[in-house]
Amino acid sequence: EAGVTQSPTHLIKTRGQQATLRCSPISGHTSVYWYQQALGLGLQFLLWYDEGEERNRGNFPPRFSGRQFPNYSSELNVNALELEDSALYLCASSLPPATEAFFGQGTRLTVV
Amino acid sequence: SQQGEEDPQALSIQEGENATMNCSYKTSINNLQWYRQNSGRGLVHLILIRSNEREKHSGRLRVTLDTSKKSSSLLITASRAADTASYSCATRRSGGSNYKLTFGKGTLLTVNP
Structure with a gap:
């Protein structure tokens, strides 16, 4: 059974651009979580989607957004990129949520 | 603030020794999970312990949970060089529908051959 897959593996963007990160959950899993891990820090919760709806959001600005598609895959969009957005972005899935x-x-995003 | 806080921040041992890492948290939990992360890679789920469980084993791993002290420990027995990684605990709060996992910063374990 395929695990959680993320694409791309690495992404380099210029400050001010937009980045789109993708995640495919394990087959049958309906919950998808996004986390940011900046260098030397623990995982910071970004977003939780379940059954196509955003269920919970971490303490991040609105330029971090996402969505979950009918097949439960998910996208994380980061607009107006800033240098401090450089981090490893991790996606996780579970069924049921708890x-x-x-x-x-993960996708390693580098903003230059 | 972080829900889970691991202790120690870094641990260096010799192959064959046991490694014990601790985690403390602040709120009531539904369950606590331990993860392993190799240098800048994705996380690997190790073990989940529910709030009504006190101890759980998986291979060379032993996890304990003390809800009265809001703490958990992860014991790796007979460590190997391949166990070198960062180990984090993550908690799911109880009550409501807030199912996000809250992570600590992790314990960096180095197992020397």
């Missing part, structure tokens, strides 16, 4: 969450390998 059980084990399984993570993808």
Whole structure:
């Protein structure tokens, strides 16, 4: 069974641009979570989607947004990129929401 | 603020020794999960312990949970060089529908051959 897959693996963007990160959950999982891990820091919760709806949002500005598609895959969009947005972005999925969450390998976003 | 806080921040041991990492949290939880992360890569789920459980084993891993002290420990026995990684605890709060996992910063474990 395929695990959580994220694309792209690496992404380099210029300050002010937009970045789109993608996540495919484990088949059958309806919940998708996004986390940011800046260098040397723990995982910071960004967003939680379940059944196509945004259920919870972390303490991030509105330029961090996303959506979940009918097939439960998800996109994270970061607008007006800033240098401090450079981080590893991790996606996780679970079924049901309160059980084990399984993570993808992450997208390393570098803003120059 | 972070829900889970790991202790110690870094731990260096010799192969074959046991490694113990601790995690403290602040609110009532539904469950607590331990994850492993190799250098800048994705997280690997190790073990989940529910709030009504006190101890759980998986291979060389032993996790304990003390809800009265709001703390958990992860014990890795007979460590190997391949166990070198960052280990984090994550909690799911109880009550309501807030199912996000809240992570600590992790313990960096180095196992020397």
